Amino acid sequence: MTTAQYREGTDTVARPKILVVGAGFAGVECVRRLERSLAPGEADVALVAPFSYQLYLPLLPQVASGVLTPQSVAVSLRRSSRHRTRIIPGGAIGVDHEAKVCVVRKITGETVNEPYDYLVLTPGSITRTFDIPGLVEHARGMKTLAEAAYIRDHVIAQLDLADASQDEAERASRLQFVVVGGGYAGTETAACLQRLTTNAARRYPRLDPKLIKWHLIDIAPRLMPELGDKLGRSALEILRGRGIEVSLGVSVAKAAPEEVTFTDGRVVPSRTLIWTAGVAASPLMATLGTETVKGRLVVTPEMTVPGIDGVFALGDAAAVPDLAAGDGAVCPPTAQHATRQGRKVAANIVASLRREPLRPYEHRDLGLVVDLGGRDAVSKPLGIELRGMPAQAVARGYHWQALRTNVARTRVFTNWMLNAVAGDDFVRTGFQSQKRATLRDFEYTDSYLSPEQVREHVRGETALRG
Template sequence: MAPAKIVIIGGGFAGVECARALERRLRPEEAFVQLVSPDAGLLYLPLLPQVASGALNPRSVSVPLRRVLRRTEVVPGMAVGVEPGTRRVVVRRTSGYETALEYDQLVLAPGSITRIMDVPGLQEHGFGMKTLAEAMYLRDHVLRQLDVAALRGGLDEDRERLNFVTIGAGYAGTETAAVLNKVCRAAAGRFFPEVEAGMVRWHLVTHGDRIMPELGEKLGAEAKRILAERGIELITGASAAEVTANGVKLTNGRFIPSRTVLWTAGVAPSPLAAHLGAETEKGRIIARTDLSVPGLPGVWAMGDAAAVPDMADGQDRVCAPTAQHAMRQGRHLAKNLIATLHGAQPEPYRHPDLGMVVDLGGRDALARPLGIGLRGVPAQFVARGYHLMALRTIVARARVAFDWTVHGLGGDDFLRIGYGDHKVHTIGGFEQSGCYLPADEVPRVVKALAEPE
């Protein structure tokens, strides 16, 4: 028999873990595995704020896919359409042309993109924190504001440049605001004598009245206290109503002059989910407990783009879109896929939440491993230990540990690369969120690609 054709869409935690498990447990003659990913590396998203702060080098948080996958064919490109009827995936290659991949088993793990609300000016003037390029660009932009403000222009212009606003107080928003505020205040006065630390103002805006509610009330209150001590203003019960080149108007009517508005108000599943014709929940593909997609034989879904029942929660909820679930779902899906190929019964996915960690920079950290609340140095030890273990290679762990050590001993150089000197789209451009084919166009493209030249 010919080897089964397995196509995995997505080079994130879920997709890579699935491919690695398939490589270990299937012989080459049993299956031919392809992984479609627009990037050549597995990005460790939880450490992006530390790339933005300069504590970690960009290479340290991205592992080359070809270093961790030995027999899987890595297909560089974006999966922009799926047609389950003919079992084909349309891939837009990095060279620009499109091709169609046939599959016997399709694994959907396309992840998520930044949820861009219908806020005037957000696309043009907002910054995201979802890709390595965005983290590096944001760091460059923030340091550029200090550079320009050091020239002491007009009072209004300096206020705009030294006011920074983060919309969304989840993990990404809170960590990024905390570490970049620390960078700005460390640079002001010492490296930029013309800029006093008190001139730098960070604002963290959230719809609710709590930040990172998964931490619980006590640790959430501790996070608020740390942010307040650092001079970060928490604005509750509001969001962005309009973003301009010179500031942001909030839904409570307040206007904050700023040249830097970071948007971290949630994520949305990949638009690829709409092509299947499967049922969705808030845009996420509804999957069975064994990660298969109802009504679509040979199709599986996991990670941020899938609504997988949380069997360990016991409250009729779906698994949270976290790296923790994505990695474990990847390994479990591989196990179920192999069982299916061998004629065995797949098993339901069940994984208890092991807790969350938050690194606020320096010695400030919060952690809730197995429901135990930690803060300060013990929490920092747990947080960094967890991140090191979650990285996929020994080389990546060594690089991150080395970066942390050097940064802790030598501090930041506040070096600006120059990204902010060029016109670049901030959210949609980096994440290519508008490149997907309309669902009704997929059959036409598949037919055209299938026709001989």
């Protein structure tokens, strides 16, 4: 079928249906490119997304610390698209690739079948956990906007409660905070929140700032090894210079409501355990019943799923071969790769529609930026090592230009300026105070179907329609 035939249109020929699952960096970029590249009437595009925004994940620590408002990092899908895409408010919970149907649970709880000709899987990742006693029950994550808002409220609540308490043991446990994970998310979270509590302590005359203590631990021997030895040591020196106790080669042995036990035997009285120790691919990928690598769906360099017609997978949930690195490496789960993969998949879908050859994905990483709050940062753009204000300028400049809309850029820039001039009010909203804060509650990891359940559901719905 040619593009011209679709443009002319007939009542007897249905347009191909392109279904994109996930509104992260990869999914949104894919949709934007499809809207630009497809001729009117050439195909129908739909996007499955539980929220009406794309979350700019790298700035979540600044939301948790109050530097940015939640709305600043929630980039509207309605503003960033050209209104040619149908947005389905819900989440994909299974795929029947034989029937070419994606099972979607809407935000109302209703489960529907969405047929497709081309399926683009970009469901992203969830927080990776381990079989550690008490971890799932007592740890908080930093993967969603709700989690960042909750953590901010929770941390300020600990200061409020410690200030009001007459019990020294309670006060000590409320004023110690543990962050697990020495990658970008954990390091930035610990740095930004430590700055928040340090500044807030001046507003609590009954609190001794020396009692507020932040712990950053990681089982790895180095902090953010991707930065290299020099910048990694610089980041470590900055954190320790600000009073954060960084422990490497250490993890959590056990978590309880009022204390955390480390694997080196230390027992830290703490009511705040923030878990950022890596990510795992969305459980959706397991519903296809095809090969995975550490949970990530195995794909070709063109990001097609071997042996399955019309299915592409990319981003955090796919093991995309890293042709630039070679030696069987796969692309790391970063926004930089996800965005560019989204563009390439859109181009490959258009090529497939027009009977043109698909092209492989290849991109060399452009560098790394780490914002440690205030004037502290380390960055490595194009291999150039930067520290302090120059690194901060690069980090914030990169994030600012990466935001999708001018409205989002304006909000973020205004928040940065306001925080730099006026500081924080240390207000807790209480919106999440009555909600359980486990990783499962915020990330909905128990929502997915097994491959057998997907097939049963699809065939059951088909029989009812028949």
